[in-house]
Structure formats: C-alpha cells, structure tokens
Amino acid sequence: xxxxxxxxxxxxxxxxxxxxxxxxxxxxxxxxxxxxxxxxxxxxxxxxxxxxxxxxxxxxxxxxxxxxxxxxxxxxxxxxxxxxxxxxxxxxxxxxxxxxxxxxxxxxxxxxxxxxxxxxxxxxxxxxxxxxxxxxxxxxxxxxxxxxxxxxxxxxxxxxxxxxxxxxxxxxxxxxxxxxxxxxxxxxxxxxxxxxxxxxxxxxxxxxxxxxxxxxxxxxxxxxxxxxxxxxxxxxxxxxxxxxxxxxxxxxxxxxxxxxxxxxxxxxxxxxxxxxxxxxxxxxxxxxxxxxxxxxxxxxxxxxxxxxxxxxxxxxxxxxxxx
Amino acid sequence: xxxxxxxxxxxxxxxxxxxxxxxxxxxxxxxxxxxxxxxxxxxxxxxxxxxxxxxxxxxxxxxxxxxxxxxxxxxxxxxxxxxxxxxxxxxxxxxxxxxxxxxxxxxxxxxxxxxxxxxxxxxxxxxxxxxxxxxxxxxxxxxxxxxxxxxxxxxxxxxxxxxxxxxxxxxxxxxxxxxxxxxxxxxxxxxxxxxxxxxxxxxxxxxxxxxxxxxxxxxxxxxxxxxxxxxxxxxxxxxxxxxxxxxxxxxxxxxxxxxxxxxxxxxxxxxxxxxxxxxxxxxxxxxxxxxxxxxxxxxxxxxx
Amino acid sequence: xxxxxxxxxxxxxxxxxxxxxxxxxxxxxxxxxxxxxxxxxxxxxxxxxxxxxxxxxxxxxxxxxxxxxxxxxxxxxxxxxxxxxxxxxxxxxxxxxxxxxxxxxxxxxxxxxxxxxxxxxxxxxxxxxxxxxxxxxxxxxxxxxxxxxxxxxxxxxxxxxxxxxxxxxxxxxxxxxxxxxxxxxxxxxxxxxxxxxxxxxxxxxxxxxxxxxxxxxxxxxxxxxxxxxxxxxxxxxxxxxxxxxxxxxxxxxxxxxxxxxxxxxxxxxxxxxxxxxxxxxxxxxxxxxxxxxxxxxxxxxxxxxxxxxxxxxxxxxxxxxxxxxxxxxxxx
Numbered sequence: 001x002x003x004x005x006x007x008x009x010x011x012x013x014x015x016x017x018x019x020x021x022x023x024x025x026x027x028x029x030x031x032x033x034x035x036x037x038x039x040x041x042x043x044x045x046x047x048x049x050x051x052x053x054x055x056x057x058x059x060x061x062x063x064x065x066x067x068x069x070x071x072x073x074x075x076x077x078x079x080x081x082x083x084x085x086x087x088x089x090x091x092x093x094x095x096x097x098x099x100x101x102x103x104x105x106x107x108x109x110x111x112x113x114x115x116x117x118x119x120x121x122x123x124x125x126x127x128x129x130x131x132x133x134x135x136x137x138x139x140x141x142x143x144x145x146x147x148x149x150x151x152x153x154x155x156x157x158x159x160x161x162x163x164x165x166x167x168x169x170x171x172x173x174x175x176x177x178x179x180x181x182x183x184x185x186x187x188x189x190x191x192x193x194x195x196x197x198x199x200x201x202x203x204x205x206x207x208x209x210x211x212x213x214x215x216x217x218x219x220x221x222x223x224x225x226x227x228x229x230x231x232x233x234x235x236x237x238x239x240x241x242x243x244x245x246x247x248x249x250x251x252x253x254x255x256x257x258x259x260x261x262x263x264x265x266x267x268x269x270x271x272x273x274x275x276x277x278x279x280x281x282x283x284x285x286x287x288x289x290x291x292x293x294x295x296x297x298x299x300x301x302x303x304x305x306x307x308x309x310x311x312x313x314x315x316x317x318x319x320x321x322x323x
Numbered sequence: 324x325x326x327x328x329x330x331x332x333x334x335x336x337x338x339x340x341x342x343x344x345x346x347x348x349x350x351x352x353x354x355x356x357x358x359x360x361x362x363x364x365x366x367x368x369x370x371x372x373x374x375x376x377x378x379x380x381x382x383x384x385x386x387x388x389x390x391x392x393x394x395x396x397x398x399x400x401x402x403x404x405x406x407x408x409x410x411x412x413x414x415x416x417x418x419x420x421x422x423x424x425x426x427x428x429x430x431x432x433x434x435x436x437x438x439x440x441x442x443x444x445x446x447x448x449x450x451x452x453x454x455x456x457x458x459x460x461x462x463x464x465x466x467x468x469x470x471x472x473x474x475x476x477x478x479x480x481x482x483x484x485x486x487x488x489x490x491x492x493x494x495x496x497x498x499x500x501x502x503x504x505x506x507x508x509x510x511x512x513x514x515x516x517x518x519x520x521x522x523x524x525x526x527x528x529x530x531x532x533x534x535x536x537x538x539x540x541x542x543x544x545x546x547x548x549x550x551x552x553x554x555x556x557x558x559x560x561x562x563x564x565x566x567x568x569x570x571x572x573x574x575x576x577x578x579x580x581x582x583x584x585x586x587x588x589x590x591x592x593x594x595x596x597x598x599x600x601x602x603x604x605x606x607x608x609x610x611x612x613x614x615x616x617x618x619x620x621x622x623x624x625x626x627x
Numbered sequence: 628x629x630x631x632x633x634x635x636x637x638x639x640x641x642x643x644x645x646x647x648x649x650x651x652x653x654x655x656x657x658x659x660x661x662x663x664x665x666x667x668x669x670x671x672x673x674x675x676x677x678x679x680x681x682x683x684x685x686x687x688x689x690x691x692x693x694x695x696x697x698x699x700x701x702x703x704x705x706x707x708x709x710x711x712x713x714x715x716x717x718x719x720x721x722x723x724x725x726x727x728x729x730x731x732x733x734x735x736x737x738x739x740x741x742x743x744x745x746x747x748x749x750x751x752x753x754x755x756x757x758x759x760x761x762x763x764x765x766x767x768x769x770x771x772x773x774x775x776x777x778x779x780x781x782x783x784x785x786x787x788x789x790x791x792x793x794x795x796x797x798x799x800x801x802x803x804x805x806x807x808x809x810x811x812x813x814x815x816x817x818x819x820x821x822x823x824x825x826x827x828x829x830x831x832x833x834x835x836x837x838x839x840x841x842x843x844x845x846x847x848x849x850x851x852x853x854x855x856x857x858x859x860x861x862x863x864x865x866x867x868x869x870x871x872x873x874x875x876x877x878x879x880x881x882x883x884x885x886x887x888x889x890x891x892x893x894x895x896x897x898x899x900x901x902x903x904x905x906x907x908x909x910x911x912x913x914x915x916x917x918x919x920x921x922x923x924x925x926x927x928x929x930x931x932x933x934x935x936x937x938x939x940x941x942x943x944x945x946x947x948x949x950x951x952x953x954x955x956x957x958x959x
Binding site: 196211251252259266 | 670786787788815820823824842843846847848872882883885888889890893904
C-alpha cells in the first residue's frame with residue numbers, strides 16, 4: 001500500500017527582494033520531485049550538500065510552505081485539514097544533530113511526553129509515566145534515564161531519545177534526516193540496527209536521508225539520488241548501488257573511499273557542485289559529466305522509467321545511446 | 324598469572340559504570356562558587372536588601388526627624404553617620420535611600436521581565452513584518468533620551484517617585500526586548516524547536532516551554548545588570564532635582580545635599596555616595612558571575 | 628628509513644573544573660620520512676589531542692605533559708621547547724590542516740593575506756615575492772584562476788576550495804611533516820575524493836610525511852601505509868595497513884571493521900560494538916575496552932594489557948594475545 005505519494009514537489013526560497021517586496025533572487029531548493037513511499041518500506045535519499053534532500057523532507061511535513069506539488073497521504077490530498085491532521089500525527093521526524101534535537105532544559109521524560117501532551121493521549125500522570133517508560137524500553141534505554149537531562153547522555157543515546165519521542169504518537173512513517181551522520185561508526189550501527197528492528201516490530205516506513213551511500217544502501221529497499229534540487233535516479237537499493245544508471249550516481253559510488261587497502265582508488269570526478277543560485281542550463285550535471293553532449297547543454301532531461309521500477313533523468317543513460 | 328585469569332567473562336555480568344546525575348543547576352552553582360567576586364556581589368546584595376527592609380524599623384530616628392541642635396554633627400555613637408544640615412540622622416536617611424533604590428531596582432527588573440521578555444519573544448518568534456514593526460517601535464523609543472520622558476512627565480504630573488516609575492516603564496524594557504529577540508532568532512533554528520513544531524506544539528507553548536527557558540542565561544544577566552543602571556538613573560535624576568525631592572531621602576538627594584557641604588562636612592557626601600557605589604558594584608559583580616556560570620557554552624559538554 | 632617524529636610514552640592531562648582529565652595515556656607513535664601514517668578512532672579517543680600536543684597547540688594554562696614523555700623531532704626532544712622555538716618549527720617544519728575550513732580560515736582576511744603571512748614570517752621574503760609564491764601554491768593545489776582567488780575572502784569560496792587553500796597554507800614552507808586532522812570530514816564525498824587525490828600527489832611530489840587523523844576507515848585504507856588505532860586515549864593496535872584490515876588483532880579494531888556496511892551482503896545484520904565510549908573521568912579498572920568487548924576475560928577487568936607483537940611490526944594491547952594464554956590463540 002502506498003503510504004505517501006509525493007508528486008511534483010517544488011520549493012523555492014526568496015533570497016533577495018526589491019524594496020517593494022517582489023522577489024529578485026530565488027533559490028529553487030527542490031524542483032519537481034516525485035517520490036512514493038510504501039507502508040513498511042525504507043526509501044533512502046542520498047545527495048551531497050545543497051541537493052535539497054533535507055528541504056524536501058521538511059516541505060512534505062509542512063515545516064516549509066511548498067510552492068507547487070501534491071502530497072497524498074493514503075491516497076488523500078493533505079491540503080485538506082482533516083487529512084492533514086491525520087498525516088501530521090502519523091508522520092514524524094528525527095534529526096541529525098543529537099545535541100540540538102532535544103531541549104537542553106527539559107528532562108528526557110518531558111521531551112518524550114510532549115507529543116503525548118499535545119495530542120492528549122494519556123488520561124493521567126501515571127499513564128504518561130508508563131508510556132514514557134515503555135518508549136524508553138523500546139529504544140533500549142533504562143527507565144532511570146527519564147529524569148535525567150540530555151547533556152548527561154552520549155550522542156547515540158540522545159539519538160535514541162529522539163527516536164523514542166518520534167515513536168510516541170505511534171507513527172506510520174518516520175523521516176530520518178541524517179540521523180547517523182553526527183555519530184561514531186560503532187554507534188551508527190547500533191542506531192541502524194535499532195531502526196531496522198523497530199521497522200519489523202511496528203511496520204514503520206522510513207524516508208532515510210543521508211550522504212553516506214554505503215549505509216543508505218544497507219538500510220534501504222529503494223534509493224533515490226538527488227542533485228541540485230532534482231531527483232536524478234530512483235530504483236531498488238542493490239541495483240542502484242551495483243548498476244547505477246545516472247552518471248552522477250556513478251561518480252558518487254566511485255568516490256566513496258573503500259575500506260580496503262588493496263583497492264586502487266579511482267580518479268575522482270572533476271569540478272565542484274555549482275551554487276544552487278546559478279544552476280547550469282539544460283541538465284544540471286552537464287558541466288561535470290563525462291558523457292555530456294550538446295543536447296545535455298540545452299535540454300533538461302525528462303524523468304522517466306528507464307526500466308521497470310528504475311527511474312532516471314538523463315539523456316544518455318549509462319553513457320551509451322539514449323534508451 | 325594463572326589459567327583462571329584467562330577465563331572468559333559473560334558479557335551480561337559486566338556491570339556498567341554508573342555516573343551520578345549532574346543537573347544544570349549544580350554545574351552552574353559549582354562555577355559560581357569558584358568566582359569570589361560574584362560571591363562578594365551576592366553578599367553585598369543580600370546584606371543591602373536586609374538592611375533596607377529591616378534597618379529603618381530598628382533605628383530610633385525617622386528620616387525627617389529634625390534636630391537643629393545636632394545639625395552637621397560628625398559621626399558618633401549617637402549618630403553613626405552623623406547628621407545633615409537640618410539635624411536629620413544620616414544613617415536613617417541612607418537606609419531609606421536604600422529602600423528607594425532597591426525598590427527602583429525591583430521595579431526595573433519586573434518591568435524588564437514581563438514587558439521586555441514577552442515583547443522580544445513575540446517579535447523574534449513571529450518574525451517577518453510584525454517583527455520589523457515591533458523593532459522599529461523599539462528603535463524609536465530607544466532614541467529618545469530618558470531625561471526627556473522624565474521632564475515631559477514632570478509637566479504632566481508633579482515631580483516625584485511616580486514619574487520615575489513611569490519613565491522606567493517606558494524605557495527600561497527596550498534593551499531586554501532586543502536581547503531576547505536576538506536569542507529567540509538564533510534558537511528558532513534549533514532542531515528541538517523544529518521537532519516541537521512537527522509534533523503539534525502550539526506557537527505559544529514553543530515560546531514559553533522551549534525558547535524562554537533557554538534564554539534564561541542572558542535574561543538573568545541582563546536583568547541583574549540593569550538594576551544598577553536603574554538605581555543610578557534614579558540617583559542621577561534626584562541629584563539634578565528631577566526625581567525624588569527633599570525631604571524624601573534618596574541617595575541622589577543625599578548626594579546633592581552632600582555636595583554643598585563637601586569641604587566642611589565631607590562625610591555627608593561620602594556615606595550616601597559610598598552606599599550607592601557599593602550597591603551598584605555588588606549587582607555588577609553578581610551579574611558578571613552569573614553570566615560566566617550560566618554561559619551556555621559550558622553546557623555543551625557531555626559525553627560523545 | 629629516517630625517522631622524523633618519534634613520540635615516546637606521551638600522556639597529556641587537562642585541568643578542568645571537574646578535576647584533572649587524562650586525555651591520552653602512554654601514546655607512542657613513530658613517523659618516518661615521506662610516509663603516511665593514519666590515526667584512527669572514534670570521538671574522544673585522543674587522536675586530535677595527540678597531534679595538537681606535538682605541535683604544542685593545546686591551551687597552556689590547562690595542559691599538563693607527563694614528565695617522562697619525549698617528542699623527538701629529528702632527534703631533538705621538543706617537549707621542553709619554548710614558544711619561540713616552537714614558532715620556528717611550526718609552519719616551517721611541521722604544519723597542520725584542520726577539519727573545518729570555514730572556522731580555520733580568518734573570515735576578514737583574504738586568502739592571499741593568510742597564505743603570505745606564513746611565507747613572509749618563515750622564509751623572510753618580501754610581500755611581492757610571497758604573493759607570487761602564494762599564486763603558485765594555489766595552482767599546485769588545483770585551484771583555478773589563482774590570481775583572482777588570492778584577493779577573495781573565505782566566504783566567497785566553496786568548501787572544497789577552502790580546504791585546498793588550507794592545504795596550500797599548510798604547505799607554504801614545504802614542511803617535513805603535515806598533520807591532517809580530519810581534513811575531509813566536513814566535505815562532500817566527491818570533493819573528499821578530490822582532496823585525498825591532491826594530498827597523495829602532493830606527498831609524492833614533495834616527499835613529506837603525513838599524519839592522517841580520521842574516523843573514516845575508508846579514508847585510512849586508501850591513504851595510509853601504517854595505522855595506529857586509538858581508543859579512550861590509548862593506542863590499542865598498530866601496524867601496516869594491510870595487516871590491520873585483513874588480520875585485526877584487537878577486539879576494538881575488529882568491532883570497527885564489523886561496523887562497516889558490506890555492499891555484497893546487504894541483508895546480513897551489522898555486528899558493530901555494543902555500549903558506548905567511556906567517560907574519561909570514570910574509566911574502568913584494567914583494560915579500557917573490556918565493558919564493550921565480547922571476549923572479556925577475568926584478567927581484563929583487573930589489569931591493563933601490555934602491547935604484544937603479532938609479527939611484521941603489527942602490535943596490539945590485548946590479553947587475548949598473551950603467550951601465557953596457551954594454545955587457545957584462536958581469536959575469532
């Protein structure tokens with residue numbers, strides 16, 4: 001069952017406006033991105049800084065106002081208030097920085113029970129306490145943690161508290177915005193394993209946003225790759241990783257430093273990610289693409305299903321002739 | 324070493340090291356204790372407050388008891404601070420002055436707290452055009468000197484303590500509003516605020532539950548440092564005759580009277596001036612110490 | 628092989644408001660001319676502190692060097708060096724590239740100013756000459772249009788270019804040893820690949836030694852010849868990079884390697900390491916790693932293990948390697 005169907009989502013930020021308030025410089029952070037998340041499925045979203053993956057997640061949740069596009073939750077448009085209320089409750093988010101995602105002046109119990117209080121989910125204080133202990137136990141934390149403050153915990157433990165808080169409302173989908181980037185490698189594994197276990201237990205769907213493609217590959221059923229606000233490739237996880245269609249995905253995979261001292265490092269892709277304010281014409285990747293042609297310079301490629309279940313936006317898929 | 328040493332240990336039997344909980348308050352308090360000047364400041368403030376409240380109740384004179392026979396008397400066991408030109412006991416007058424000054428300080432802090440924090444908080448949180456308008460109002464009010472308010476108020480009302488309270492009410496929360504707004508603007512970007520929005524916390528609750536408690540450091544410090552400013556303002560205004568006037572005994576009035584007899588009876592100037600300076604210094608040391616102790620940088624520590 | 632840096636038994640403590648904190652404990656590291664060594668470990672293991680301690684960049688009011696330690700720079704012990712003597716070394720003989728290029732560069736000075744500062748100070752050349760050399764340096768680190776970049780400020784450059792400028796600054800006086808403290812952690816993966824490629828080619832050209840500090844095992848595997856693994860302030864394992872990755876001896880190293888996702892076996896759950904890094908104020912008795920180790924023995928809880936030799940310069944500090952343990956040397 002498709003839980004979330006995001007269609008043609010676009011988000012712009014006004015960087016500069018003239019004295020009358022009319023926009024002069026616009027940053028298109030997310031441009032025409034369409035993605036579907038099924039129940040119980042993990043969709044990974046990768047891309048480098050400035051590609052818009054974080055903005056994409058926050059726009060869906062309503063933290064930013066979208067410019068264009070539709071979001072369907074269980075088939076219904078969330079622009080309607082009733083659907084939106086339901087959507088907001090069942091789609092939660094966990095954040096990158098474990099030090100900033102918890103209010104330093106609130107105890108762990110207060111932080112976790114805040115969503116419960118907002119939605120009046122517990123009849124009295126005992127119920128609330130019981131629920132908080134239950135949530136802490138689900139993330140492998142001692143109930144003693146409830147009365148402590150965030151600064152007494154390590155990064156990994158704070159991230160677990162954030163996850164406990166996200167689970168408070170019994171969500172169906174959790175957006176994970178770089179949940180492990182700020183953590184040590186051994187702690188990353190603990191969190192990833194826990195997220196997978198919670199998915200099994202509660203049938204959760206995840207939108208897993210990260211820049212570490214190898215971890216995303218490990219966690220996701222499907223992977224989407226973003227570059228400068230556009231989705232350039234989408235497909236089943238292993239296939240995208242082992243047989244990427246889009247040249248940018250290929251360069252991403254080649255650039256990952258492999259933990260194998262016998263492997264010969266590949267020659268890196270040249271150039272740098274251009275500023276999102278001055279997007280290149282045509283295909284946004286063409287200045288750095290080894291297969292760029294005249295067509296790529298002038299025409300923006302169309303997002304299409306190249307093979308069943310595999311989407312890409314490229315004129316010359318995989319360097320060969322256009323399919 | 325024997326073979327027993329190399330026997331494997333069941334991982335479940337390994338007891339994790341328990342670290343005692345460390346509240347934010349204990350950490351800040353520990354730092355304060357190390358700062359001797361801050362403790363001195365705290366001591367001065369506490370002592371002054373006690374003296375101001377209970378002092379005049381214990382002395383045998385009141386502030387306007389005149390005794391011409393004892394006019395301009397030097398400090399003696401009868402009059403610890405001596406008397407002024409009208410024979411009034413200087414100690415009592417200084418104590419009453421303390422009452423006035425500290426009540427001004429209290430009023431200033433309450434005004435700061437309620438009006439300044441809430442105004443700045445709303446401006447910062449709502450942002451956009453509302454923020455711009457609110458801050459322009461602050462700018463306009465800020466650019467008019469306090470003296471002008473007091474003089475204008477003197478035209479409307481009779482000169483007195485009430486004028487000073489009203490002038491403070493107009494001007495004293497402006498700095499706090501700016502500071503709180505600045506803090507709120509930077510806190511708005513924190514993930515825990517975004518998280519609170521994502522699970523349905525209302526804007527008002529975000530302000531009161533999350534943001535303002537996290538600004539308490541700068542708020543307390545600004546508060547503590549604005550008190551000596553208020554005290555001095557009142558003293559100054561009374562000194563130049565725009566505030567409290569004789570026979571009421573504000574430190575400003577006493578200093579003004581003391582200036583006249585500075586060469587002949589210096590103690591009449593020294594005691595009220597010293598009282599004013601010590602009180603102000605006390606609040607400043609306390610404020611500095613609080614700022615160091617409540618510095619959020621210290622609270623970023625923790626295990627990684 | 629000539630040894631440029633020989634750290635012997637270094638322990639560093641800091642005076643904090645909670646008491647004295649020992650950040651690194653009996654660390655010994657050897658760096659030879661022209662080689663790249665890696666120091667790998669997670670946060671709090673002390674890898675950054677080690678590098679800063681060698682260059683004496685730690686805050687003087689709070690740092691305490693252990694009395695019996697030696698830091699031999701080309702045969703001379705630099706622990707007793709004064710600030711003046713260290714200034715002559717820093718930038719000239721040894722320099723550092725930092726993690727975050729945005730904070731490591733002064734935002735109010737142009738790139739040119741910042742590079743020339745070191746050049747003028749150490750090489751005693753004129754400003755004009757320094758500007759010319761700075762331009763050459765920027766070209767050498769792969770920055771296009773270097774004359775233009777010299778006049779630009781840090782915020783006008785991208786992350787990759789800033790890091791390259793930092794590298795240019797560090798290499799201005801052709802040092803013998805470069806400390807690279809997590810040089811690519813703040814960069815995107817494609818930029819990271821470029822910067823690592825740059826470091827490798829510069830090293831070959833200049834023949835300098837690099838101490839690469841990172842928590843990323845992939846970066847270490849690609850760049851280093853020898854590796855030191857640190858945990859909670861101690862070196863727990865050291866050796867040639869192939870030995871560390873193919874035949875890890877210490878359970879912590881094994882755990883780190885088991886934390887890496889295996890692209891060939893996606894569905895196999897990752898083992899990783901349980902628990903979390905210890906609070907350095909409340910360290911366990913005995914081996915610092917035992918609370919998280921899957922192979923803890925009785926002696927591990929009482930006594931810290933000495934370093935045992937596994938062959939070919941490969942060493943690890945673990946009781947599992949003790950020869951008195953008998954034939955049960957099957958470390959799985």
